[in-house]
Amino acid sequence: MGIKRDISHTVWSVRGNAVMDVVTRSLEPLIAALRAAGYTVVGPTVKDRAIRLTEISSAAELPDGTGDVQEPGNYRLTERDDGMVFGYAASPDSAKRFTQPPRQTLIRSRGQVIEEVEPEAPRIALLGLRACDLAAIAVQDRVFLGGRHPDPAYRRRREALFLIAVNCAVPGGTCFCVSMGTGPKATAGFDLALTELAAPHRFLIETGSERGARIVAAIPHQAATGDDVAAADEVSRTAAGRMGRTVDTEGVQEWLPAAHDHPRWDDVASRCLACTNCTMACPTCFCSTVEDVTDLSGDVAERSERWDSCFTLDFSEVGGSPVRGSQRGRYRQWLTHKFATWYDQFGTSGCVGCGRCITWCPTGIDVTEELSAIRYGTEGPSCIR
Amino acid sequence: MHPMTPVPYRVRSRRPDRADTVTLALEPLSGPCPGFLPGQFTMIYARGVGEIPMSISGRGRTGTLVHTIRAVGAVSRALCRKRPGDLVGVRGPYGTAWDVPGAAGLDVVVVAGGLGLAPLRTVVRELIAHRSRFGRISVIAGTRTPMTLLYPRELARWRDAHDIDVQVTVDHPDPAWKGPVGLVTRLIDRIVFEPRRTASFVCGPEAMMRAVADDLLRRGVRPERVVLSLERNMKCGVGRCGHCQLGPLLLCLDGPVLGYDRAAGLLAVKEL
Amino acid sequence: MDARQTGRRPRLAVWKFASCDGCQLTLLDCEDELLSIAAEMEIAYFLEASSAPGPGPYDLSLVEGSITTPEDAERIRHVRRVSRRLVTIGACATAGGIQALRDFADVREFTSVVYARPEYIATLERSTPISANVPVDFELRGCPIDKRQLLEVITAFLADRRPVVPGHSVCVECKARGNVCVLVAHGTPCLGPVTQAGCGALCPAYNRGCYGCFGPAETTNSGALNAKLRALGMSDPDLVRVYRTFNATEEPFRRASEEAEGDA
Numbered sequence: 001m002g003i004k005r006d007i008s009h010t011v012w013s014v015r016g017n018a019v020m021d022v023v024t025r026s027l028e029p030l031i032a033a034l035r036a037a038g039y040t041v042v043g044p045t046v047k048d049r050a051i052r053l054t055e056i057s058s059a060a061e062l063p064d065g066t067g068d069v070q071e072p073g074n075y076r077l078t079e080r081d082d083g084m085v086f087g088y089a090a091s092p093d094s095a096k097r098f099t100q101p102p103r104q105t106l107i108r109s110r111g112q113v114i115e116e117v118e119p120e121a122p123r124i125a126l127l128g129l130r131a132c133d134l135a136a137i138a139v140q141d142r143v144f145l146g147g148r149h150p151d152p153a154y155r156r157r158r159e160a161l162f163l164i165a166v167n168c169a170v171p172g173g174t175c176f177c178v179s180m181g182t183g184p185k186a187t188a189g190f191d192l193a194l195t196e197l198a199a200p201h202r203f204l205i206e207t208g209s210e211r212g213a214r215i216v217a218a219i220p221h222q223a224a225t226g227d228d229v230a231a232a233d234e235v236s237r238t239a240a241g242r243m244g245r246t247v248d249t250e251g252v253q254e255w256l257p258a259a260h261d262h263p264r265w266d267d268v269a270s271r272c273l274a275c276t277n278c279t280m281a282c283p284t285c286f287c288s289t290v291e292d293v294t295d296l297s298g299d300v301a302e303r304s305e306r307w308d309s310c311f312t313l314d315f316s317e318v319g320g321s322p323v324r325g326s327q328r329g330r331y332r333q334w335l336t337h338k339f340a341t342w343y344d345q346f347g348t349s350g351c352v353g354c355g356r357c358i359t360w361c362p363t364g365i366d367v368t369e370e371l372s373a374i375r376y377g378t379e380g381p382s383c384i385r
Numbered sequence: 386m387h388p389m390t391p392v393p394y395r396v397r398s399r400r401p402d403r404a405d406t407v408t409l410a411l412e413p414l415s416g417p418c419p420g421f422l423p424g425q426f427t428m429i430y431a432r433g434v435g436e437i438p439m440s441i442s443g444r445g446r447t448g449t450l451v452h453t454i455r456a457v458g459a460v461s462r463a464l465c466r467k468r469p470g471d472l473v474g475v476r477g478p479y480g481t482a483w484d485v486p487g488a489a490g491l492d493v494v495v496v497a498g499g500l501g502l503a504p505l506r507t508v509v510r511e512l513i514a515h516r517s518r519f520g521r522i523s524v525i526a527g528t529r530t531p532m533t534l535l536y537p538r539e540l541a542r543w544r545d546a547h548d549i550d551v552q553v554t555v556d557h558p559d560p561a562w563k564g565p566v567g568l569v570t571r572l573i574d575r576i577v578f579e580p581r582r583t584a585s586f587v588c589g590p591e592a593m594m595r596a597v598a599d600d601l602l603r604r605g606v607r608p609e610r611v612v613l614s615l616e617r618n619m620k621c622g623v624g625r626c627g628h629c630q631l632g633p634l635l636l637c638l639d640g641p642v643l644g645y646d647r648a649a650g651l652l653a654v655k656e657l
Numbered sequence: 658m659d660a661r662q663t664g665r666r667p668r669l670a671v672w673k674f675a676s677c678d679g680c681q682l683t684l685l686d687c688e689d690e691l692l693s694i695a696a697e698m699e700i701a702y703f704l705e706a707s708s709a710p711g712p713g714p715y716d717l718s719l720v721e722g723s724i725t726t727p728e729d730a731e732r733i734r735h736v737r738r739v740s741r742r743l744v745t746i747g748a749c750a751t752a753g754g755i756q757a758l759r760d761f762a763d764v765r766e767f768t769s770v771v772y773a774r775p776e777y778i779a780t781l782e783r784s785t786p787i788s789a790n791v792p793v794d795f796e797l798r799g800c801p802i803d804k805r806q807l808l809e810v811i812t813a814f815l816a817d818r819r820p821v822v823p824g825h826s827v828c829v830e831c832k833a834r835g836n837v838c839v840l841v842a843h844g845t846p847c848l849g850p851v852t853q854a855g856c857g858a859l860c861p862a863y864n865r866g867c868y869g870c871f872g873p874a875e876t877t878n879s880g881a882l883n884a885k886l887r888a889l890g891m892s893d894p895d896l897v898r899v900y901r902t903f904n905a906t907e908e909p910f911r912r913a914s915e916e917a918e919g920d921a
Contacts, residue, residue: 047837048836048837048842048864049837049843050837050842052837073840073841073885074841075838075841075842076842092837092838092842093835097835102832102833102834102835103833106387106389106390107387107389107390107391109432109433112393112414112472113393114390114391114392114393114474116386116387116390143625144625147623147624147638148623148624149388149623149624149625150388151387151388151625152387153387257632257633260654260657270878270880270881271878272878272881273826273850273851273877273878273882274826274876274878275826275828275850275851275874276825276826276828276829276832277832277838277850280828280829280832280833281832286625287626287627287628288620288621288626289620289626289628290389290435290436290620291821292430292433292434292435292436292818293809293812293821294433294812294815294816295693295812296693296694296696296697296808296811296812297693297697298433298815298816301433303389303430303436305389305626306833307832307833308626308627308628308829309825309829310627310630311825312823312824312825312829312875313825313875313876314823314824314825315618315627315628316617316628317618318616318617318618319457319616323617323618323657324656325656326656327876327878329655329656329657332656333630333656333657336632337630341630341632341633344633344634345633359841360838361841362838362840362841362847362850362885363881363882363884363885364885433816433818434816434817435819458819459817459818459819460818462817463817463818
């Protein structure tokens with residue numbers, strides 16, 4: 001399958017080109033410059049006892065002094081006293097909501113006319129994405145733009161997003177981006193990438209696109225010194241050593257589909273609620289369903305597309321009964337698709353190692369542990385450090 | 386255009402086939418009908434009711450897209466009620482096709498179960514169009530009762546005018562039925578073909594297709610020459626909804642038509 | 658053939674059995690849409706207006722409430738006879754309702770405690786859903802039902818299509834709405850993972866756990882959820898109570914409460 005690169009024209013250079021990294025002391029001018037450029041800035045804030053991606057108008061709304069603890073089925077905020085703004089791991093929110101809205105109306109029909117509904121593509125600057133989040137966007141690009149039937153609405157939403165990564169300093173207990181080769185340092189797919197540095201508190205900014213460079217030009221900054229760059233590299237190096245989880249995906253495309261009769265599927269099915277939380281929290285899970293409805297008079301018909309999950313029974317329904325009626329079959333479908341058959345369909349893994357499916361599984365099912373048990377048995381090498 | 390937006394088509398003609406089955410010929414409101422290959426499907430939209438995948442069962446005389454539809458759910462029921470002049474939405478054609486030209490020089494065995502005869506009709510019509518290129522051609526059709534058999538007159542014409550061995554079997558005979566009763570696999574004994582030089586096109590319920598394919602393989606037909614049309618839940622037809630996965634495949638893109646060399650292992654895994 | 662296809666406005670009836678009227682009020686609550694409903698359907702019989710059973714026939718009957726008396730057991734058969742389509746609305750009609758808690762106890766003991774003259778009380782030993790008495794065409798869940806879903810059921814009836822009323826868990830709506838999971842992030846007990854969606858994840862949106870108003874989802878694994886709820890500090894009597902509310906006798910919830918009760 002040919003992968004179109006329609007998005008990448010916005011990415012013009014990373015390091016080593018003429019663009020120099022710069023350093024800035026405050027994010028206030030950055031947020032102001034983005035707003036002046038017509039972007040709604042969506043960034044991390046403390047809300048509902050979690051770090052949420054919400055609209056912000058000032059750097060004062062960032063989660064200064066807040067960290068998080070993440071483990072299977074458990075998420076709690078913590079207090080930090082190091083003055084760091086981005087001292088937390090993956091937010092429950094990924095970019096998926098912005099690239100693929102939970103529900104979108106696609107067509108509206110009155111009488112004999114079928115009209116496409118103009119997609120909403122607001123100019124949004126997403127601040128605080130992690131390397132795993134950028135990798136997830138790249139995966140979704142392949143799904144929605146890479147095949148024979150590219151989605152113009154996705155393209156418009158995607159092009160309206162200004163992506164500001166923040167390199168991860170404190171990975172969570174459920175993170176394993178190093179195993180998936182997606183992080184912790186953002187290397188591509190961003191307009192700007194920040195690394196938060198301490199003593200003195202400052203941000204190193206890498207520029208990944210022309211429009212990113214224009215924003216940098218509009219804010220106070222100074223050229224990064226060798227020390228700044230070395231300190232930033234150290235942040236990413238330290239983070240890489242702090243992964244909460246690891247997973248061995250060597251040969252996973254072969255051994256995972258081949259393990260369709262493994263007893264571990266029954267074991268995990270006994271713990272799986274089939275509640276869909278893993279798929280909903282996953283930044284790459286793209287499955288959707290179509291709903292065709294009318295108004296009471298029948299004059300107006302609408303088609304919407306909404307998030308769906310391979311854990312529902314309707315998902316695989318053929319002729320009135322589901323192909324995957326058991327939790328065992330559904331969990332196996334999800335895990336096998338995510339880590340193995342995704343390659344067959346989209347030329348990449350479906351997993352970016354963000355750990356959200358582990359943290360947000362109410363019963364704490366851990367994909368790294370399941371994969372390890374299937375590969376090596378429960379007596380095998382532990383995936384938990 | 387968005388891949389999920391249907392194109393308005395008009396019902397050009399409607400022919401009731403059986404009590405619950407209707408054949409509709411469709412043409413776009415504007416522009417020519419798209420081309421299609423045997424085995425491909427469209428997504429047909431009954432306004433305000435829903436959209437379902439539907440195999441194409443032929444090209445009409447005026448170039449229309451022909452679909453034979455059985456009323457089994459809300460959408461197919463709504464489609465079966467459409468009259469000439471009514472509008473429907475169509476997306477596609479989508480999916481893989483039966484390689485009929487690739488069967489040149491071979492014997493051809495076509496096996497249909499129930500409504501599976503509808504897409505296979507496009508295969509047979511293409512075989513007939515180039516009859517001399519193929520060896521012996523057999524069509525086996527299984528159906529519930531004599532009254533549910535699709536295209537009975539066309540089957541007779543295939544037999545009488547085109548040198549095709551047409552065999553029909555029913556699950557439940559009525560008093561007038563003189564033909565065979567039982568599974569289509571039993572009719573494979575009755576037809577003549579040279580297994581090593583045979584291509585087979587099969588469509589019907591999954592269990593029936595597997596039984597037929599296994600039988601043909603046992604007789605020595607090569608697995609890649611036994612080509613099935615698989616069915617899974619399809620919501621989009623364009624590889625974006627995820628519903629029609631069969632292991633590594635998205636059946637809307639990689640199927641529905643698939644060789645048994647690839648399908649056998651996948652169908653053997655329960656709940657894949 | 659549909660009433661609509663014959664050009665006649667379909668006739669709607671609304672029936673009440675043992676219930677609180679809350680689900681019928683949902684219909685009245687459709688302020689903006691009520692006129693459209695009236696334009697599309699003849700509201701031929703609505704309990705809020707009259708208590709006499711209409712003669713029918715009706716194209717669509719919405720039935721609220723459970724069957725708790727011998728008279729009602731007879732009356733629902735009449736309703737079925739005069740209705741082309743029968744849709745139950747609400748937890749009472751689809752699951753027996755809160756009054757089905759009597760199923761776990763001795764109803765005669767209750768009446769002797771509650772009423773001065775229990776011999777005047779004619780009540781059945783169990784509160785049963787409508788589907789236990791007559792065939793039902795569709796069951797709309799919820800305590801109370803959701804207005805959007807009610808409109809969808811009526812609209813789908815008029816369009817002769819399957820209502821878009823998914824059987825999946827509340828979690829699907831909760832995540833789509835953008836809520837933070839109260840179970841995971843707050844340690845708040847929540848029945849969302851085993852409860853059918855339909856409410857739009859109302860309680861979690863206000864940082865409350867789900868109370869299971871819409872009854873069991875299409876797939877439940879209450880054993881696994883109970884383990885989580887116990888880890889959050891819920892006692893077995895607490896667990897019994899959370900499952901024994903509006904949908905206590907729905908099989909998955911009954912099993913879940915009995916599992917907890919067995920351990921208590």
